[in-house]
Amino acid sequence: MFELLGIPPQALFGQLLLGLINGSFYAILSLGLAVIFGLLNIINFTHGAQYMMGAFISWMLLNWLGIGYWPSLLLAPVVAGVSGVIIERLLLQRLYHLDHLYGLLLTFGLALIIQGLFRNYFGSSGLPYQIPAELRGGQNLGFMFLPNYRAWVVVASLVVCLATWFVIEKTRLGAYLRAATENPTLTQAFGINVPLLITLTYGFGVGLAAFAGVLAAPIYSVNPNMGADLIIVVFAVVVIGGMGSILGAIVTGFGLGIIEGLTKVFYPEASATVIFIIMAIVLLVKPAGLFGRTA
Amino acid sequence: MADVTITAPATDAAEQADHSALHRTLFIAMAALLVVLPFIPVVGYPFFLMKVLCFALFACAFNLMLGYGGLLSFGHAAYFGFASYAAAYTAKHWGLTPEVSILLGTASGAVLGLAFGALAIRRQGIYFAMITLALAQMVYFFSLQAPGFTGGEDGIQAVPRNALFGVVPLGNDTITYYLVAAIFFVGVLLIYRIIHSPFGQVLKAIRDNEARAVSLGYRVNQYKLAVFVLSASLAGLAGATKAIAMQLASLTDVHWSMSGEVVLMTLVGGMGTVFGPIVGAAVIISMQNFLAGLGAWVTVVQGVIFVICVLVFREGIVGVIGKWLKKPL
Numbered sequence: 001m002f003e004l005l006g007i008p009p010q011a012l013f014g015q016l017l018l019g020l021i022n023g024s025f026y027a028i029l030s031l032g033l034a035v036i037f038g039l040l041n042i043i044n045f046t047h048g049a050q051y052m053m054g055a056f057i058s059w060m061l062l063n064w065l066g067i068g069y070w071p072s073l074l075l076a077p078v079v080a081g082v083s084g085v086i087i088e089r090l091l092l093q094r095l096y097h098l099d100h101l102y103g104l105l106l107t108f109g110l111a112l113i114i115q116g117l118f119r120n121y122f123g124s125s126g127l128p129y130q131i132p133a134e135l136r137g138g139q140n141l142g143f144m145f146l147p148n149y150r151a152w153v154v155v156a157s158l159v160v161c162l163a164t165w166f167v168i169e170k171t172r173l174g175a176y177l178r179a180a181t182e183n184p185t186l187t188q189a190f191g192i193n194v195p196l197l198i199t200l201t202y203g204f205g206v207g208l209a210a211f212a213g214v215l216a217a218p219i220y221s222v223n224p225n226m227g228a229d230l231i232i233v234v235f236a237v238v239v240i241g242g243m244g245s246i247l248g249a250i251v252t253g254f255g256l257g258i259i260e261g262l263t264k265v266f267y268p269e270a271s272a273t274v275i276f277i278i279m280a281i282v283l284l285v286k287p288a289g290l291f292g293r294t295a
Numbered sequence: 296m297a298d299v300t301i302t303a304p305a306t307d308a309a310e311q312a313d314h315s316a317l318h319r320t321l322f323i324a325m326a327a328l329l330v331v332l333p334f335i336p337v338v339g340y341p342f343f344l345m346k347v348l349c350f351a352l353f354a355c356a357f358n359l360m361l362g363y364g365g366l367l368s369f370g371h372a373a374y375f376g377f378a379s380y381a382a383a384y385t386a387k388h389w390g391l392t393p394e395v396s397i398l399l400g401t402a403s404g405a406v407l408g409l410a411f412g413a414l415a416i417r418r419q420g421i422y423f424a425m426i427t428l429a430l431a432q433m434v435y436f437f438s439l440q441a442p443g444f445t446g447g448e449d450g451i452q453a454v455p456r457n458a459l460f461g462v463v464p465l466g467n468d469t470i471t472y473y474l475v476a477a478i479f480f481v482g483v484l485l486i487y488r489i490i491h492s493p494f495g496q497v498l499k500a501i502r503d504n505e506a507r508a509v510s511l512g513y514r515v516n517q518y519k520l521a522v523f524v525l526s527a528s529l530a531g532l533a534g535a536t537k538a539i540a541m542q543l544a545s546l547t548d549v550h551w552s553m554s555g556e557v558v559l560m561t562l563v564g565g566m567g568t569v570f571g572p573i574v575g576a577a578v579i580i581s582m583q584n585f586l587a588g589l590g591a592w593v594t595v596v597q598g599v600i601f602v603i604c605v606l607v608f609r610e611g612i613v614g615v616i617g618k619w620l621k622k623p624l
Contacts, residue, residue, distance in 0.1 A: 037421075043421045043424070077519060091602065091606065094606060095605070095606075098609075100420055100421050101367045101420070101421070101424065102605050102609070104367070104369075104424055105558065105562065105604075105605050106601070106602055106605040108555060108558075108601060108602070109597075109598045109599070109601025109602040110602060111598070111599065112594050112595065112597055112598030112601065113594075113595050113598035113599060113602070114598075115594065116591050116592065116593075116594035116595035116598060117595060119591040119594070120590075120591045120592060120595070140529060189574070219461070224564065227427065228551075229432070232428055232429055232432045232551060233429075233432075235425040235428060235429055236423065236425070236429040236432075239418070239422055239425055239426055239429065244561060269440060272436040272439075272440070273433045273436050274436070276429050276430060276432060276433040276436075277433070278412055279426070279429055279430075280430070283414045283415075283417050283418070283426065284414070284417075287417040
């Protein structure tokens with residue numbers, strides 16, 4: 001067996017794959033944050049809690065109602081998305097005339113509530129979620145063993161990210177969305193229901209987070225705290241990439257996941273902080289972010 | 296940042312003098328209260344009082360940046376917690392006296408504030424909050440991974456209270472309480488002085504209209520960095536004092552939830568007011584003490600308070616009182 005810089009290839013490619021998976025979560029979550037920020041001008045601090053909700057909803061569907069992985073891949077984001085619609089209509093809507101910071105504070109409070117409630121009910125030890133039967137096992141690629149489920153997560157995230165990009169950049173609905181982001185008043189004057197668009201956008205962003213949560217459930221244990229630290233990393237990803245471009249968010253998410261995975265192989269001590277260090281460097285070199293529009 | 300504005304500009308010198316007189320009276324009353332508090336039953340536990348005062352100073356330091364600079368830092372736990380580690384470490388392992396440990400802790404907060412501030416002011420608004428949060432998370436991971444310095448999961452426990460200046464023994468909680476009260480009082484006076492200095496006026500101008508401040512020729516970034524460093528140093532002072540008073544420095548102090556708590560204290564008390572963060576800290580710490588038996592429900596309650604404050608109570612307790620009195624507090 002060959003070795004690369006003294007690292008056995010199994011370890012290298014294993015971490016690379018794990019990095020790619022984390023990267024796909026970063027990509028989906030930062031994409032959702034960017035879409036929500038574009039239209040609502042709110043940084044959704046609840047995003048991590050909503051990712052966690054996605055995982056828990058799929059766990060509840062399985063253990064309480066006997067609904068398996070495949071239906072919950074669609075159902076959990078829908079349920080979470082509806083909860084997002086309710087949050088937007090009841091709470092967020094009251095903040096649009098205020099400074100952006102109040103949106104951040106409100107969603108931070110919501111995140112505390114949601115995480116606290118789940119911790120009270122389920123404890124913080126974490127619950128197992130089985131990999132669906134169709135995706136158990138894996139492929140031997142010669143240089144590494146590729147578990148089927150992990151390959152599926154990367155492919156599914158890529159497909160969802162690209163589909164979101166396609167809808168926003170290439171369809172009529174996406175055109176409305178971009179118009180409302182650019183100038184809500186004028187868009188409304190053309191007869192487009194902007195408040196409805198805003199509500200649905202928030203619901204969609206929450207649904208994306210929940211989708212990532214369902215994908216994550218069989219890999220990580222389903223835990224009330226699973227989104228709390230992740231959301232801070234995703235914030236750093238958003239600062240690095242800038243929120244101006246959809247493809248930028250996807251590329252940055254996957255790229256940083258891979259860099260994090262490589263750091264785990266070559267210098268594990270820095271793996272938790274490498275993304276923050278990259279953020280500091282990007283701020284020094286290109287303050288607007290890699291794909292950001294200079295304001 | 297127009298929405299954060301709470302203090303109305305004083306229209307004439309007489310009104311200004313009126314406000315100064317009120318503030319002087321309030322400071323004298325506060326000093327008197329600090330002296331007698333340990334003798335008042337029910338609330339008079341020095342340990343509890345010290346905790347409240349440390350967090351009140353922390354919240355005031357945070358408010359200097361948010362309320363007067365219009366800069367929402369979501370990572371103030373970094374300066375508070377790192378300074379508390381520095382003070383605890385130097386007191387325990389180097390055997391330094393409390394005043395030196397606290398000064399070293401404060402200095403470490405200042406250095407960290409200078410480094411992080413220089414990075415964070417490169418972006419505005421929402422990005423600023425995210426950057427400060429991410430940088431603070433880096434400090435958290437560092438604290439987790441450097442058990443030689445921080446004690447890892449255990450923290451630094453049983454921090455000794457060495458003799459103050461090498462002569463005054465801090466034998467019991469009451470004596471230590473008066474040290475903490477003195478530090479708190481001087482800290483708040485300093486913040487009051489900063490707010491009402493020409494520097495503070497420029498700061499408020501930047502908060503209210505940054506573009507206009509730039510057009511008037513102010514180097515906005517230097518002011519932002521200066522207030523960032525001041526705020527981080529004072530947060531460090533609070534953290535270092537806390538480490539000596541509570542005899543503990545732990546991961547809780549550097550965690551993001553601590554950054555959230557200080558935001559909550561300031562919001563509840565009233566941001567952009569001098570006395571608001573003190574009231575807010577007292578309310579939140581009392582609530583945590585009162586609800587301690589409820590475990591994770593405390594988080595839920597704090598979240599609910601957050602939501603209510605943002606939706607219907609943005610001026611905070613002291614902000615509302617100030618509005619009734621028609622005077623900035």
